[in-house]
Amino acid sequence: METQSRYGRVTDEVLALLAGIAGEKNVVTGEGLENYSHDEMPMPKPFLPEVVVKPDNSTQVSEILKLANQRLIPVTPRGGGTGLSGGAIPTHGGIVLSLERMNRIIEIDRANFVATVEAGVLLSDIFQAVAEHGLHYPLYPGEASAAIGGNVATNAGGMRAVKYGVTRHFVLGLEAVLPTGEIIQTGGKFVKNSTAYDLTQLLIGSEGTLAVVTRVLLRLIPPPGKMELLFIPFNSLHDAISSVPAILQRGILPVGIEFMEKDIIHMAEEYAGKEVPLHDYEAFLMIFLEGDNEEEIHRQAGEIGPICLSNGAVDVYSPATERAKRNLLDVREKFYYALKRAGMLDFADVVVPRSRIAEFVEMSHRTGEEYGIPVIAVGHAGDGNVHLAILGEATDEMQKKVKELLGRICREGVAMGGTISGEHGLGFTKTDYLPMVAGGGKMELMQRIKQAFDPNGIMNPGKIFS
């Protein structure tokens, strides 16, 4: 028996109205929909939207949302489509609202160290534009083809969080459009703000379920003088990860500390067609250093090396040339795609207090063995964010087992004082795990917040809440 959906359909009349708002060529139907039916999350099946609309400005976003709200049509905002939990996938059909044409850098204000950009600007374009003005945006959430609106909506983190934190620490204000069509401005070009509820921070990480972000004010900093990289092999993952608290306790603050095991290095080497030195040891730390000058970098490296060696490191490799450094980074950046090619079924990003990473990773491996399913762990050791890739054949039975396995791993992570997503968000693939961390009335409070912003439930339905 077919169940009646509570949502309205995108009829020919709605298509004509959308074309009137955004222009006919910016309203996509038919074959063009396929590109918007998935993100980077491995998926058993795509979800086609009924239409994709590409507005040019906030007024058009407002008109589209007003129309969708009147007709109860689901709206899925979309940036670069690089998300790893299915947040930009239109699971309920309706409209995909792509910010790709809203890609203007409005202003780079050197006096206030603030960039004002439209939500569709790609991260790679922000890096370049601020560097041209002698400034720096220090976060690097892993994929430069992501849009800044997507970074904001997922509160993206990445490899530089140990020193700089995550996206929410660099957003000073937003322009956002509510489902009613109201355009609001939050925050401003100031660092301090104790004025009532902080709507900027509420919208950050809301995964398109409350409003569409259309503009972002980003805090900038002066560029670092020098950046360096250490690649440190160990005979065991336990030794590698156990070195991390020892480094941080010494008061050294690297930009980032990544851990990885031999098998993922080998997969990524094959994928990238490149080799990294010392690649046959069991586990590795990749440590990113920054300093005002060469001496500062040497001082940090000079302290980190002995700490790691006394924790079981076999060697401390620092690439001597830019080419060797690029080679290492290229292999690191291919991890995700190498895992995808190897048949990744799911990808989790549990975060635990960093003192418990080794214990968490060992538990994940043991639990995977119980199920007979390989679990590959890689991630941001310096901030406790562990990425777990589950490999296997995409059968229904296997998918069920993977869900159960990940559920157990998430529960253990939460019991260790962690949470279920450190940076990718819940999208629609991790919604089942939310009750693990949202007890004590928090779930109901979050649902009331959702209701206050979006009483008709049109904003990205099926995401965050199952």
Ligand SMILES: Cc1cc2nc3c(=O)[nH]c(=O)nc-3n(C[C@H](O)[C@H](O)[C@H](O)COP(=O)(O)OP(=O)(O)OC[C@H]3O[C@@H](n4cnc5c(N)ncnc54)[C@H](O)[C@@H]3O)c2cc1C
């Ligand atoms: C190889 C690879 C490496 C990665 N490494 C990292 C990493 O290290 N750290 C990390 O944090 N992430 C990482 N990611 C994940 C991804 O890049 C981030 O989640 C990124 O923030 C998504 O941005 P996007 O523009 O692609 O968003 P999308 O995938 O398009 O959307 C993500 C979510 O944001 C919502 N959204 C997008 N734009 C808006 C808007 N303007 N208004 C409201 N909601 C919006 C969508 O509805 C969806 O819920 C990686 C991805 C890949 C493929």
